[in-house]
Amino acid sequence: MVSPEKQAALESRMAKLGILEADLTEKFILGSGSGGQKINKTHSCVYIKHEPSGIEIKNQSSRSREMNRYAARRDLCDAFDEIRLGKASKRQQEMEKVRRQKRRRSRRSKQRSVADKRILSNKKNLRRSPGRDD
Incomplete structure (x- = not known):
């Protein structure tokens, strides 16, 4: 479960970057990979597409759908930062x-x-x- 503080911080970060929930297309995909029956039978993999920019993020880092939704939105914010900052972004460095x-x-x-x-x-x-x- 994602704490309310982390969720609020993510929402404020998305607002600063100009990412609206209405602009996101979200799908839940059948999981794959290691994890056995639990991961292979549930739709816990999260796919997010930001329609205006065309950025697509797919996340299956956890068995929990809620954690994956949070992580996918966080990755989307990181992708926006990377585009905005270019070489100065942490990931690029x-x-x-x-x-x-x-x-x-x-x-x-x-x-x-x-x-x-x-x-x-x-x-x-x-x-x-x-x-x-x-």
């Missing part, structure tokens, strides 16, 4: 961070890393006892 982390290292960066490893290896070799040969 997270995606950019992951992209930078996965980016291949430059040749110079790799050379620096290998050089640092060699220096460390030489230090460790100097720590060995003098009479021992491996």
Whole structure:
């Protein structure tokens, strides 16, 4: 169940973004995926379409229809924020961070890393006892 405070906060956020309930088309779809009989027999998956903008959101994060309705509306608000803020949106910044982390290292960066490893290896070799040969 969604608390009344969270529901009120979501409604005020939707009002700020100019999203009206009348503009939303909502459908409940038969669930799928893991969860067994309960999820596969109930129409707990929520599909929302904002008619003026054409944004479509589908949510099945929970077994509860009410939780999915709340989450779908929250995702819709996030999508509006993303469009409005562009690169400044939180989700966009997270995606950019992951992209930078996965980016291949430059040749110079790799050379620096290998050089640092060699220096460390030489230090460790100097720590060995003098009479021992491996």
